[in-house]
Amino acid sequence: MNLRRYSKKKGFLKLIRKEYLIEKGFFTLAMVMIATVLLMFAFVVIESLPAFGHSGFFNFLVGLRWSPDMNIFGIFPMIVGSILTTAISLIIAVPMSVSCAIYLEEMAPAKLKDYFKPVIQTLAGIPSVIYGFFGLTLIAPIIRNIFGGSGFSILTASVVLALMILPTIISLSQDAIKSVPNQFREASFGLGSTQWQCIKYIILPTALPGIITAVILGMGRAVGETLAVLMLAGNVSVIPSSLASPIRTLTSNIALEMGYATGIHYSALFATGVILFMVIMVLMIVSTLCSK
């Protein structure tokens, strides 16, 4: 009774109305975000339709030849390129960054840790074109000397990509390790474990979900990276025969040709974008499944 009488009062109604407006306001903003993502995706898909109509989705996907001047669009070598560079960069970066994170969180003296943080942040902040320069002047000649060829290759691009994703994986793994409750360490040491046993059996398993998230985010960055890879990979659209062969990735395909593409070629680049979208989604789903 009292409540009903109170709810009829003016002040209460005003309050309710205000709450209502705030809630709807936030809801609208959230919807705008979702709509943006959907619109982007829809736009890319619509623009890509002529190319898929021209080649057929399947042929576009598994076609081995990319010759825009003859209107032949096969993207398979670039899918291989994107996956290969990402995989190799992860193979290089994950062990390095996880052990770095373990060292910093579990072993390093506090002072060293303080020095290290800004270094990692700087590493994350360097523009990719600078990484490209670095690879161009340092890594490419080394690869050329060791493996022969031009030096612009899968390996060159992957090494530089690995450097670029290091900071992401390091700092996120560090967070994961930091969030392992200290009582687990105490319990383990209290049972007479060595530090390594504690890390191996207690800390790493407990932090694993966080570390996997770190790796997935690093992977996302590696797949999407365009400029540095474009500067280093050689950009030839063929299935590579060795790690020293040049390669073209999906992202660099778009960036390289967007400037002058017209007609069906233009649309084929959007189709590349659609495939890139799908590759990223498949990789994310696979790695999320792997983590379970």
Place this chain on the structure above:
Amino acid sequence: MFKLKINVKNFNVSFSDNQILKNINMKIPKNTVTALIGPSGCGKSTFLRSINRMNDFSSNFKRNGSIYVDGEDIYGENVDVVDLRKRIGMVFQKANPFPMSIFENVAYGLKIHGLKDKKELFDTVKRSLKQAALWGEIKDKLDSSALSLSGGQQQRLCIARTIAISPEVILMDEPCSALDPISTLKIEDLICELKRDYTIVLVTHNMQQAKRSSDLTSFFLDGEVIESGLTKDIFSNPKMEKTEDYILGRFG
């Protein structure tokens, strides 16, 4: 009658410039329960953690003086700290089982010390859980997560985990502070049981608990040991006024 297990001589501890323990001397005989009582912040836990060198992890920890276990200075130069912690187990204030199965929790200590034989592993885990009075409650769900147990069960699991590796001394840092009275009683019974095989040092804020379960009591105040002696003497006939004030609840 009693054989000396732990002998503390002129032991001082400071963190940064804060002196936490001042000139502690204490003798702890084998197969007894020694209760450490005193108000919060008086250094009981620091002292307890000095006995298995858990304070070593604090970078600003400084100490002088010695703690002898079986006549050997545990802060001596050739001491293997990992081995020391195996000999001197610890049960913490907050039950801290690992996020693994119940079985794995108890087996962990055995595994890291090199026990591989499956049968022996299982038998030891079973024996430890029985000794910790937990076996009957959990024998059908050894593979479920230790975190699914109640607080009291978790603490008994931690005790089982500690005794699995057969330490000589068990340090208990307010093991019942987060438990209900029934779980507390179970753990106190357990402490009396364990006394036969182990030497126990128990930090507690619960006067009744100290009275019920310990043989010897030391009263700490501001980093000093004010009074040590047989528990029944301390509680019935304390020599120092401060001790009497504390156990009667006049301060602290």
